Amino acid sequence: MSDLQLRSVAKHYGAVRAVVDVTLAVAAGSRTAIVGPSGSGKTTLLRLIAGFEAPDAGEIVLGGATLADGAGAMVSAHRRRIGYVPQDGALFPHLTVAANVGFGVAGPAPERARRVDELAELVGLDRRMLGSWPHELSGGQQQRVALARALAQQPRLMLLDEPFSALDAGLRTATRKATAQLVTAAGVTAVLVTHDQAEALSFADQIAVMRDGRLAQVGRPMDLYLRPRDEDTATFLGDAVIVSALLERGWAECHLGRIAVDDTERRGAARIMLRPEQLQVAEAPAGAPERGTGVVTDVDFTGHACLLTLQVGGADALAAPGETPAPLMVRTTAQGALPVGARVRVTVTGPAHVLGSLA
């Protein structure tokens, strides 16, 4: 069990700066997800930790030992004892499942076989599968083998590079859960790289959002979801309703009405964020005030949910003259669906988050 420290790590390829000044601490035994859009540098960061690439600057320290510093000192990948599970599992096609799992295990054959058995049981692989070839397994089984293979060498750190993305939706959730439980039970520190924010939020104790080679924000999943630092992070982690507002002692005035916010100090103009699940709609009673009242302009029914598009009126003091506020998206159940053209009243539960304040 080791803790991982990245200190001002940087890597560039020619003029492309893939990783810029990344500082991150991963506690021993914890699970961290690095999440970001494709091309944000998250896979490069993972390869730097694994030792497949050398950083141009900065330090990578695992369990107190320096693995790489920008000056050129570098422990090679095969001496790091860092487990690595790539996207498609990357099982060795010329080896059986048992030989794959036992690849990193040293020692005499009987002991290795015992360890392979142990691991197969740990990851929930049928013993009969040990003699099969990788191509005979399903995608989910292949991932389990890849996981067992990485766990076999009792790694100090486990790197998971989008290991669930090739699986279909149901299997993805189950495999993700099983993996999270496994690495925690094995007491292995884990770092997951993914572009899927739901996966990151559900897997990790700590999330690091990466953008353009930098860490935009690092924190606990709940904190990041509810209190993102900026609009990009807010929308990357989930659907968000972002509106202009005037702040005053913990309250915001906007075209949705008067809403509580999580910052009691700030005053004046600001952007505030609500998650769609904080908004509820109901048919507007006659004579309802214009602020906070809207008209349904579109209904998108997808079965388990119904996404309403609203045009909320209300002369917004903050909007420039003639500007119509952006349409509002509200999720409801099928039963709560309203027809296009219906007048609705929008209510908000919970405080809105003021963007730009510290999480």
Next chain:
Amino acid sequence: MLVPLGFVVWITIQTGWSASIDLLVRPRVGELLLNTVLLIGIAVPLAVALGVALGWLTERTDLPGRRWWSLLAVAPLAVPAFVHSYAWVGAVPSLHGLFAAVLVSVLAYFPFVYLPTSAALRRLDPALEDVAASLGERPARVFVRVVLPQLRLPIWGGALLIGLHLLAEYGLFALVRFDTFTTAIFDRFQSAFNAPAATMMAGVLAVCCLGMLVVESATRGSARYARLGPGSARQAPVARLGAAGSAVALALVVAVAAVSLGVPLATLLRWVALGGAKVWQQHEIVPALMQTMGLAAAGAVLTTCAAIPMAWLSVRAPSRLSRILEGSNYVAGAMPGIVVALALVTVTIRIAPPLYQTLATVLLAYLLLFLPRALISLRASIAQAPPELEKVAQSLGRAPLRALFEITMRLAAPGAAAGAALVFLAVTNELTATLLLAPTGTYTLATRFWSLTSEIDYVAAAPFAVIMVALSLPLTWVLYRQSRRTAGR
């Protein structure tokens, strides 16, 4: 790798400009040049026409027994070109000159066009032809406007290969008494050792080869011919030949099979029958077979080992340097055996005399000549081994070099074996460089066959030819299977 290329430049400088001009601007050189141009100008288009026609008949028509005809169209590859020639001269002793040269060249080499063309015909997306038909084109016009342009790459590639073989071949033309640069250089080298005239002509020959490579790469174009869009193509429709069409087509394929396979086999069998059991008791057969096997195995191992780092570099760390290295290999591989041999003779005599006429020099010549064969299949199979696997092995504690051998090279082993088999076969049938470079007392099947043929002892030569054909058959079969498999059937 650059030895043969450097050799050409160096010889020109050594000889001096005016002396070079004197040696080159002679009626004899003009005559050889004319012969070469005529040979290539007539034989290559004929071979292309024959290869494409057979490709279309066996792939796109309801020709009866087309799978068999397709196999028979590949089979002439199992017979070395000089054995083709030997068979024809044996059957028709008066055969000689340009006509004979063109006839035997076309029969020996048309499979080089047939193989890639038929594979491409199988892969073509029939939707394109459907669209052309829906736009109002007659079937014949569809073939010319849609199908033929898509066959450009295989036709160009096959034509280049034939052209290079025609420039390099010695035995075929020597037997039908048709003079090319290669035969002239050989004669000159044998009669007046290392005469400047021979090396200058080798320079001209090398320039001809380079010129062909340049023309081919300049006219090949960079258009994309693969199917666009997702999904896989339907199977191509089959054209109905009708009774009269079938008869004509059958007559053609039967005639081609008869002259390209029937004549060599019948002649060989006739000589073997004439010789009876006695010719098989020649005491040279077993030593020649052993020496050939030894040379071929050593050449195959050496060439494959040399190809490993180069193939790995060009796949995993492509850079300008690795591309230049790889490119110069292909150029050296395109050089006729006689040019490579002369270059090595000159270099060993001037720089390292102890190496002259040693096994090492012969093996070096094989390396230079056949490296591309090993490189191509090794490169393809290394490219198919995902680099991620090597990384995973490293993360599991294998040192980089060990990960490379335990994973990537293990996965590339079939490709390496295929490449080694190609080199093995090439060495088995190699004549020119072996004749010039082998230490005294070295007799391979090909050189023994050649010396017996030169003594007009066709009967005694027959067993050597039969063994060479028998050794080539499995590989020809593999080539045929492979061309079917790339088409996914």
